[in-house]
Amino acid sequence: MASSSTPALDLKVHQLDVACAELKSLHETRAVYEKRGGIFFRTTVKAAVKSQQKELEKAKALAKKTAV
Template identity: 50%
Template sequence: MSGAATNSSSDSHHNLLKEVRSHEVAIAELNDLPPSRAVYQRNGNLFFRTTVQKATASEQKQVDLVKSTLQKLSSS
């Protein structure tokens, strides 16, 4: 591999790890809210009102997707 390809791979791996941490922090914050509390979730450039449970499930799905991308990147 060339140096540029290694840096690009390393940068994307680092960015994916930051994204996982970001989603994990969001899940922790959502878990601290009462279940009856309404929250807003970003979808594109818009925010939609939803429940804590739905927002947590969505964040967990994002964590799973990024982790699977990380595994694919690590295995190649």
């Protein structure tokens, strides 16, 4: 994580990282709810982890871009 990026962006990256770790700790057969837009959808842990990791990668890329 870049220290020269904005604190809000650093917080977002940290929150997404924690969310991924929490989802990975759940049993695979457990159903979870994922917020897309303003609505919650029931999904699998695997799909939710994939979605969170995608968001995390986007946030990290944005943090790198703003740090330069």
